[in-house]
Structure formats: C-alpha cells, structure tokens
Amino acid sequence: MSIIRELVAQGRHNDLWRMCCGFLDLSLDQFMAVQKELLLEQIQLLNRCELGRKLTGGVMPRTIEEFRKQVPLTTYLDYCPELLEKREDALPAKPYMWLQTSGRSGEYPHKWVPVSHRAWQEAGLDFCAIAIFSSCKERGEVPFKHGFKLLHAAAQPPFLTGMVARNGEEELGFEFLPPVSESEKMSFEERVEKGFKLALSEGMDGFFGLAGVLVAIGEKFRRGSGSTKSARLLMQPKVAFRLAKGLVRSKMAGRAMLPKDLWPLKMITxxxxxxxxxxxxxxxLWGRMPLNVYGNSETTVVATQTWDYDGMVFFPNLNFLEFIPEAELAIWQTDHSYHLRTVLLDEVKSGESYELVITNFHGGIMTRYRLGDMIRITALRNASLGINLPQMVFERRADDLIDLGFIRLTERVIWQAIENAGIPNRGWLVRKEVTGTPKAHLYLELEDGYTASEESLAAAIYEQIKQIDDGLYVYKELSSLESLIDFRPIEVTLLTKGAFASYKERQKAEGAALSRMKPPHINPPDKVLAMMRSL
Amino acid sequence: MHAWVPLAATLVYVLLFLVIVFNRRWPKQNRLFAVYLLAAIIWTFTTFLLRSSLFLDHKLLLFSISAFASMWWVVQLYHFSRTFINLPAGFGLWFGYASLATFGIMAALGQAPPAVTFSSGNVTPVYGWWFVLYIGHFLILTVIGGFSLAQRLRTLDEPRERNKAGYLLLAISLLAAFGFTGITPLAFAFPLSHIGGLLAGTILAYAIVKHELISVNLVLRRGMVWTGIAIISITVYLTFFSVANRLVGFRMEFAAWTLSSLAEGIIAIAIFQLRHPIKRKIDRLFFRKNFEYREELSNFIRHEIRGVFSLQELSERLLPPLAKVLDCQQAYLLLPAIDSGDFIIEFSEPLEPAAPAMRIWRGSPLLKWLGRENRYLTKDDVEILPEFRGMWQSERESLKNLGIEMLFPFVSRGILIGILALTRKHSGKYSLEDTSLVEQVTGQVAISLEKERLQEELRKRQQELSLINHLVGVMTSSLNIQEVYDTFIAELKQIIPVTFAAVAIIEGDKIHFSALHSEVGSAWHIGEKIKLEGSATEWVVSHRRGLIEPDLSRDRMFFTGKEYLEHGIRSIVYLPLIAKDEGIGCLVIASRKPNAYREEQLHLLERMASQISTSVANAQLYASAEQRARIDGVTGLFNRRHFDESIKREIDRHSRQGSVLSVVLLDLDNFKGYNDLMGHMDGDRLLGRIGNVIKKALKSIDIPFRYGGDEFAILLPNTSAEEAFVAAERVRNKISGGVESGPFLVTASLGIASWPGDGLTPDDIINAADQALYYAKQTGGNRTCKVSQVLPQPTESLEMAPGIEKEILNTIYALAATIEAKDPYTYGHSRKVRGYAVALAEAISLPSEKVTVISHAALLHDIGKIGIIDGVLHKADKLDRHEWQQIKSHPQLSRIIVGRVPRLTPCLPAILHHHERWDGAGYPDGLKGEAIPLEARILAIADTFDAMTSNRPYRVALSVKEAVNELSRCAGGQFDPRLVEAFMPIALAAKPEQIKV
Incomplete structure (x- = not known):
C-alpha cells in the first residue's frame, strides 16, 4: 500500500497535509535546496544514459553550474527519434508509463514522453496536494474523502489527464463518473453524457477536466437542452429528489436552475x-471556482493554485525550474545563435515574464527543455496565505503556437487551411484573443474582385483546419466536442484593400530590413496589428 | 467533603484553563481543551452548588445543569482526544452532540430528571429514561474513544506520538474507572468522578502544555518506586507504633508524639536510603534480562569510554549492549567516508560479514536535518517531511531495503559526526524511553566518537598519501613503464580493485598502449594503436577530469566498451594524464565487478594520475628518443639493432607462451641495378616507399625492420610458417605490383623461418630465413620460400659464402642484361625462361640444388649470343647456312664463357644441350632421349615456349593456347613428352614475371 493510501485510509490528515502540501511551508532557500539536490541526482542519471549524453552534448556535467553553463537548451526535436521510437535503453530510468501529447505539424505527429516509477510516485504527492487545495478552505484542512464522486471530462490514458484520473482512483479512492476503466472504451461525448446521468442519480462531489467542458455542460443545462432525456431520468426517485431540491433552490434564488443547485461541488480541478x-x-454555474493547475506531459505538473485561487505556486519535486527573462528572449528571437541565459526561482522578479525551461527529476529525460510557455511572476510570496514562494500565472505561448485549449494551431496549419479553402488573399495575420472564449482571430486582406462575409470565411477556414489531421487536437477524441459545445475557434476580420501594400511602403520608407517588409503571420505585436487595422 | 471536592476541582480547572489560555500556542487541540475545561468548570461548580446548602430551592435545576455539563464535558473530552491524536471526530461527535441535545430537551421539559431529593449534602434524583441516555452517552463515547485510541496506538510508530497517546489513554482510563465508580453507592460518600476527572484533567493539561513529555512508562515506574517507599514507610511506622504501644502502652501526649515523630523521621530517612535498591529492583522487574545490558551500557558511557583508543573498539563496546537494550534486530553505525564525506555503514550489530550497501550523500537533506535538529528521525518523518523531498532514490531504497526505522544523530560541536540507524525491534515498538536512552547515549558518546574518527581519518589520509607517494615512486623508478607496471598495479590494488589497467598515450590522432596489465586477457596489446576520436582518452583529456563507467553491461560511452565487456570487464575508471598542462594520455583502470569505483574515489585517483603524469611523460620522452634510435632514417622502419633486440625478446616471450614466432627476410631482387641507373638518392627514396608498402601490407602486430642495404626483416608474433607465407606473399605482391619505380619493375625475394621449428636461437632463425631467401633468389627471385623448401642443403658446388655468391650472381645478372640489351626482341627472355624452367623443375620435384642449377643455367643459356654479330642475330629474313652455323654455335660459346667461372660449372650441361631434341635431331651433339641432360630438356621446353609467346622480327607472338598446342604436337619429337605434360599446367596458369633490366 502506498503511503498516501495508508494515510488516507487511517485518516491521518495532518500527516497527509504535511507530506503533500508541506512544501508550502518551505522557505525559498529550502525550496531551492530540494531543487538542487534532485538535480544533482538527475545529472548523474543523465550522464549514465545514451540519450542523456546526447542532450548534454557529451560534457558529463558534475555540478549544477556546469550543467547550466554547458548543457544546451532543448526542444522536442532533440529527443527524436529516440522518444518517438520509445527507445527505453537510451533513457536514464526504465519508464513506468509513456505519456502522449499533441505534436507539431510537419515535425512530429505527436509526442511521447516517458515517466519513471519514482517520478510518478512523486507526482502522486502533487496530485494529492491539488485534490486538497481544490477542496480545502484553509491550511491543514483535508476535506476530500474516500469515495468522492468526480465527473471526469478530460482525455483518457495515455494522455496525462487520463493517467491523473487513474491515479486519483487508485491512490485517493475517488470514484469517477463513469469509472475510468469503463470510460476508457467510450467516446468523450458518451463519457460526459454517462457521467452526467450518473451524477444525477448518484450525486457528484467534484469535477476533473477541461474548464471549457464544464462551462459547456453548465450552459447546456441552463438552456434546458436534453429535457427529453431528463424526463426519462425523472422516473428514478433519486434523480427526481435531486431535481426537486435543485428546483427549490433555484426558485428561492429567483433564477433558472443551475448545476450548482443540484450538486454542491466540493472540488473542481x-x-x-x-x-x-x-x-x-x-x-x-457550478458555485465554485476551478483550481487551475499548470502541467503537461513533459513536466507532469509544474504549478498549482492554492485555496485562494490566485497565483500558482511551483512544485519543487518534479522538475528543475529555470526561467529565460523576456529581454534575453528578445535577443534570441533576432539571433538564434545567441546563448540564452536563464535565472532560477530565487532570482526571478515580481511582475516580469519568463519563458519556462524544465529538467525532469527522478530519471525523466526532458533536459533543459523549452516548454514554449511564457509565465509571469505575480508576486514573490503569498502574504495572505503565508506562502513564502514566488507566485505565477500562465501568460501566453512563447513560440508560434496558438493554444486554444482544445486545439493548437501553428502558422503552417492556418496557412494550409487558407490555401485549401481557396481564399485568394494578399496577406493575413492571426493571433489568440480572449473575449469571452479564446479564439484565433484572423486578419485577412482579400484579393481584388473577391468578396465574402467574415463569418463564411471563418467557417470555411475552420472546416479546412479540421481536415488537417496531424496533431491539431490536443486530444484527438476532443474533436467530437463540437456536438457538445458551441465551439467556433476561428474569427475573421477583413482588412481594407491595400493594407499589406501600405505596410510594406511604410516599412520601406523607415528603412527596415527586407525580412521585415511583411508583418509576422502569428501573434503580431499590438503595434503592428493596430497599424494594419488603421491602414 | 461532598461539596468541597468539586469546589477544589473547580479551582484546579480554572487554574488549568488560565494556563491553557495564556499558553502562547493556540492550535486546534488547545482550543478544544479549553472548551473541555470550560465544560469541566461548569460541571464541577454546579456540582459544588448542588451539594452545598446553597440554592436549596433550585436543586433540580442545578442537577440538570450539572448532568448536562458533565455530558458536554465527556463530548469535549472525546473531541479533544480525537484531535490530540490527529483523528477526525467522526460518528462519535455527531452522536455526542445529538444525545446532549436530547438530554437538554428532556431537561427543559423537566424530565431529566423529573425530581431530586436533597439531604445532608446528598442529592438523589428520580431515575428514568434520562438516566439511560446519560449512562449510554457516557458509555458509548468512552468505548469509541478508548477503542479508537487503542487502534491508533497500534498504527503509531512515532515514539513521541505514542507517548502522547499513552498519556491520553491513561487519562481516559482514570476517567472511566472513577466515572464508573461514580455511579456506584460509594460515590454518595466520595465524589469519585470528580477525583478521576481532576486527575485526568491534570494529566491532559501536562500533556498539552509540555512540548516534550516524560515517558509515561518512566512516570509509572517512578510512581511505583515512590508508592513503594510510601507503603513501606507507613507499614514500618505503623508496625513500630503498634509494637511500641503494646510494649509500653504510652498515651498520646507531647513526649509520645515527639518520640513517635522522631521515630517516623528516622524510619523515613532509613527507608529513603533504600530508594536505590528499590529502584533497581523495580527496574529489574520491568526490564528483566535487558537490565544487565543497561548496566553495562551505563558503565561504559560513564567510566570506560575514556579508555577507548580506536573507533573499532568504541563501536564494539557501544553497539552490542545498546542493541540488546533496545531489543532491535539490527543497529548500524554510519560514519562519514574520508574520501567523500558521504555517510556509510562502518559497523553493525549483530555483526554482518559484509557491510550492507548504504550511502547517504554528503549533501543529503537527511544529514542537514540531523545535524541541524540534533534529534532522531523516524522512517515516517523521512516520507512525510517536505524537506526530504530532495532525497535521492538510492538513499530511500537503502533505508527501505535495510528496514531502517529510526536514525539518531551523533552531534559534536554542532557538526554531525555519525548516525545510529536502527531497524525494527524484535517485538513491540520504540518507546519514548528508548529514544530518550539513545539520545542520552549519542549525546555522551559523540565527543569520543568524533575524536576517534578524526584520528582514524588522519591515519587513513596518511596511509593514502604514503601509498600515492609510493605509487609515484614506483612509476618514477624506471623510464620503462612496462618494467615497473606490475609492481605499480600490485600497489594500486591496495586502494581499488584492478582487473585490467593500461596506460594509453596520445600520438597524433591515435592512442597507443604503452603499458598494460590484465587478468582477463585484452583486446589490445602493448604498442597497439587505436583511434583517438570517440575514445575515453579523448574525453578525459579534453575535459581534464576523470570519468567512471559504472556498468558496461548497462551503458557504454565509448567504442572500446564492447571489447572490454567481451573480456569480462564491467566497470572502468579513466584518469587523464596531464603533464605541463598538456593532455598526454589516460590511465585506464578496470574491474570485472560492476560499480567497483565510486565518484569520491575519483578525486584520490585523479590526484594519483596527476602525480604520475610527469613520470609517464618522461618515460614517453625517453621511449620516443629510444624509438628514434631504433628507427631507420631512410625507411621509417625499425633498424637492425632493434631487430636484434626484438627477436631475442620475442623468442623469450614466445617460449613463455609456448607459441610460434616467424621471421621473414626480404631482399630486393635488382636494387643494385636500380641504384646504378637512377642514383643513390632515388634508391633511398625507393627504399622508403618499399618500407611503407611493407608496413601497409602487414597486420598491426607484425613488426617490419630494415635489416641493411636493400634487405628487410619482419617479425610475425604468434604466426606459423604457413601463416607467415601468406603474409610474406602479400608483401611480395604489394612490392611487385604497387611500388612506383619508374622504368624498373622492382621485385623482392623472401625467406621464411619459424621459431622453434627452424632453430632455437636468434642466429639459428636468422640463418635459416637467410637460406630460404637465398634459395628464393637462386630459383629466380620474386618469390617466397620457406626453410622446408630449401632442405636438403644445397650441393657443395654451390655452397659458398653469401658475399662471394652475391658477387657471382651480380656478375651473372650483368651478363644476362648485356645479352638482352643487344636484342630488344629478346628483352627479358632469359628471366622468363628462368621462371618457366624453375617452375617446371619444382613441378617434377627436383631437389633444390638442381633447381638452383637450372635457375642459373636459364639466365645464362643464351650468353653465347654475345659472340654473334648483330646483323645475324636481328635478321628478319631467312638465315643462310653460314648464318645458321653461327647461331648454332652459341651453346658452345655459352659453355666457354660460363665455364670460365668455376663455381658455375654445374650449369654447363644445361647450357650446352638446351637445343638438343628428344628425337636426336638437335644440336650441338645430336643427343637423343634421356641421353640429353634433364636440366637441358627442361630448359629446351622453357626456352621454346617463351620464344613462341614473344614477338620476333620474323613473326608475331603466338597465343598461349597456340603455343601449348605446338608443344603438345612436338612432344616426343622435339621435347621430352613427360616434361611437356608436366609443363602444361604451368604454361596455362601464368606467365613468369617479366623482368626489366
């Protein structure tokens, strides 16, 4: 029996809190000590494996200083083909599992990332901490219990969220609606529907999955869609009682019935x-804030919000954290040969943005790996909760990816979709915008003599995007989401005729380099976009 | 009495309440305890009022409040105790408040109780259902609380927590015992429940306020001692008093009181003196057989420790009694390793034959924590405390595999100097008394331990230093590393395991092994070169630091790894050799055991490698100077002097190994002509090219030498004569086919001899090889001969000193060259004829002396043509009779010329009769059949065949096939038919090499 299960079973909540959430009590020095101790162990493991030596350029560092100075920063391409071929003999530790995630168009269709047994055990502590934070109201409180019923609306194994759910079931005794073993055979849509029905009859204590899905379910509920099915469900006394209770609550509140009237959720992650x-x-809709967790297959989990649902705090035990200051990044973007300088967590400054670089601990393989995510340090401590560790928020992607939660678009995918849709154009720009729901906002200048509405263009481009089947969806099974929610990720705004020509003239007049005669396709700066729109 | 006890209890509770309130820490358990005290204050105070003569008209109300408060008090005790041992309140709390509320409602309705009677301070209620509720409430909460507490005690391993739970259990037991007596008739006389409550409250208050609790076992034991002393004192006193009274019959007056008090004092003092024996008796009773070990341990720590002079003795005296006292299955003493500072197991009890592998890295959070906190750690602490998240997997696994339950630090002057690691007890769990004892012991022993460890460290460092100095001394004792290498390795084995060790020296883009030691064989040998690129030597020299490959079967970094593994090597350490800031090579040390070397040893080994680097560099300089002295400047090969040394050494080595060594002597066939024609400068350049060709044609273990002039020698270790023949033929073919020599085709003759078959001493072998070479020369050159082909020995007529022989041969070559120079059409004819003739002679197994004769005769058979005028010799038209006579005279002319060289007389019959015919129609004597000398018959076939296959002024050359047909046709007419038949395969197989002169 794992120690978490033992503590949960014995009701030793104090010990459980100390073990899983006790890192909040660490000082920054203690946090850094844990990081450095584990990195030294990892360096030894990397030096002893083929892929590790490839990544470290054969320098075999012995100290953290040597590691940071001599080992180059990496991207997933540096791990190909070893990880795509799942070459276990090249890794620092035997993988306990392989996590899958979306790839990058034209480079690799998907990514495989190994996770060692020890890393997964350590991650289990962090998952437990997340479960505690998402359900507690104060330090030391462990409200969740064996048998908590959770609606699971995320991807299935071998995706990370599926593995996390499986861990929650095994270690913390959560009951997922439907159980993970059953739901693995269902489509995403079927799973959510089945889970929803079970929640009506059995009750629901929490939710684990994508926030967008929770909104979609809530909105659907508010609109009262699917009432026929609900009517059939009303024959069940438990369902009828729950609905009646919800109805009373909503009437007392003087509004339409919402999910929170039926299920007083105790945790949303x-x-x-x-x-x-x-x-x-x-x-x-649900009466409770979602606890935001930052993680992915390459890192498992990096940071989490705590019970104040404000800034996220980093976990010390899974990845060595380095941060590329924004100013460094700007130099690198104009000169890729520039040797990027990183800072550590005890060197970050409040209010500044950084690109995150991680090195897996416990025999993982990702080494000085650039996640491509920009985070912002919001504060160096959380005074109200007494946490003396830096607080962060996810800010944006640092590269040319447009991450919309369900799907990730690259310049190549959008370009190909425009071409495939046969839209004659003089140029386009796209960037992620969040007004209500996150969208890829495309700014397009059509060729002379071609007219079309912005809505039809958006629909045509999205249709084409869906045809491009190469790692577009974060989880492939989420492609069926459209029938569940109103998912329209593309918005088009037409630019006035001659906008690109005028931009070019203006750049020429300012003596810009030839490479800057056109604006960047992806995520153009505000200034550029404003100029294009004003032309 | 009834009223005053509750009032006293109220005052005590109020005091406790104030202590708790003013106690600075306010965790949840303190808050709950404060509420518990509040309930107790209400309960006891209302009981006081109830039992007093106050508020006589409100006794029912006071009773209800008192009962309600007592129930609340029980609920709060339950809630507090659950929190105190970190358990959720659960069902019990829900039940407690529900029953309390029910009782409250019943009391409000006047049913709990319906009425009471009051007389003489006693309050008697009217019993009913309320009493069932009251008792049930008390019973259920006490049972649930007691049961969960007992359960918790079973799961708790942490001694402090167990001790806390022990106090709680004691308090609840007292409460239950007194509480139940409180509902018996006895309670009417004594307020027992209040006495129990008061005792329990005091114990709990102590448990809360005191952060570090005294062991509950100790409290009980000491309580027994003092109770025993009190009982004995009272018994003795009463006995004394009673006996005295009976004897004297005194009355209680001042004198009697004074005397009895005096007696009481004396008895008390006397009995007080007995406290130690009583304590010992009780301790012996408690600890039973462990008591002796406790005594031994105590004695050692207090008195004997100062007389200990080594770490070994200290641990041997400390660990056994300590392990026995604690009843632990295994106790380990971990001390910092001198080379790394990592903590490793140095001693164990019970003694284990091999110290188990456990290593706590010097930067481990475990060590930081133990050093800083200076108190014990449990295995649960290691799992739970967030500081230990940085612990390495190997450390966690070691703790788990060895079953370590507790770790106690030895801290001296704020520095962690050792760790006592304990596994499970044989039975039961560690108590607070155990941990207190160990902490007391570690605290007292720490200074001695540090002193002994420092001395031990000093001793070890001195040993290491002396060993390094010794190693360096060994290496510097000779300029030939290999000579002292075995001694060096034997010394090195005192520090680390060595199965294989080599010194690899960088030479340009190669590395060569200049010294080697192996117990498992080796893929390489001394002097062998392998590429530098991608090697460990390249890595350690460029990174300027050592490197360990812990297990080659799991991971190999360099191309050499596979070869090492195939020879049974599992782990290797590579150490850079850096002299004058320049990487000169690498010291390779390997073991057949995996993980034989540790990172912390690397530092010492690097130091040692650094020290010997200069010696290696000097040896290398010396070796290269010596090498230069051994190298021939023209060819770049080793010179004659080195050959003479090498052949002796190799014969020694091969005699030790019992294997075969072969020697090849090589002589260029016509180098003198080349030298004469092209000059000595070109001649030297040609020798240089030949040297290169020989090197390239050989395997890396074969060693070529320039033997002198145009002669070369090759040593082929572990090579039989047959294998040497293959190698020599490879060399010969490369020379004849691949050396740039202008208009000359340079060829070589080679002779092979093997040790021990062809001779036992170097001279024997060289002579034998020379004979074979001589034979090859004699038989036409450009061929390879083994000694076995030469035997039996050449005839006496041709047996002459090599110098003279050589001169004669040169004369013959010069004559043959003169002939051929006269006639371009017969260019190379003599040599070709010699080739065919020798081949035919060997094909019919003629003895070697005959073959030699034929070889010479073939070269000189047309020498008489020197006397024929050029017009006749080169005439394209048909010759007239006179001209034919001139031509036919050349065999006799040849005989006259050759006959002038006495040593060539064996060749004369062949030269004179090579134009005789089998059918007797030939010239000069018209001999027939076997009357014609055999050598002449052979020469006739060779001469005719070459003439047919060469262009002549009067016709073009026939093809081989046509020539063969013509020979067949003439067999039995012109030629000996048996010889023609033997010649057929030679004619069809190949032409002899053409020789340009």
Missing part, C-alpha cells in the same frame, strides 16, 4: 490553459 478564462462563468 482543471489542467487546461482556459481555466482562468472560464473561472467566473464556472463559479456562476
């Missing part, structure tokens, strides 16, 4: 980047 966007909506 979301691993998507969209949690922040939907948090108010979720609170309105």
């Amino acid at each position: 979301s691993m998507g980047v969209d949690s922040v966007v939907y948090k108010e909506k979720i609170k309105e």
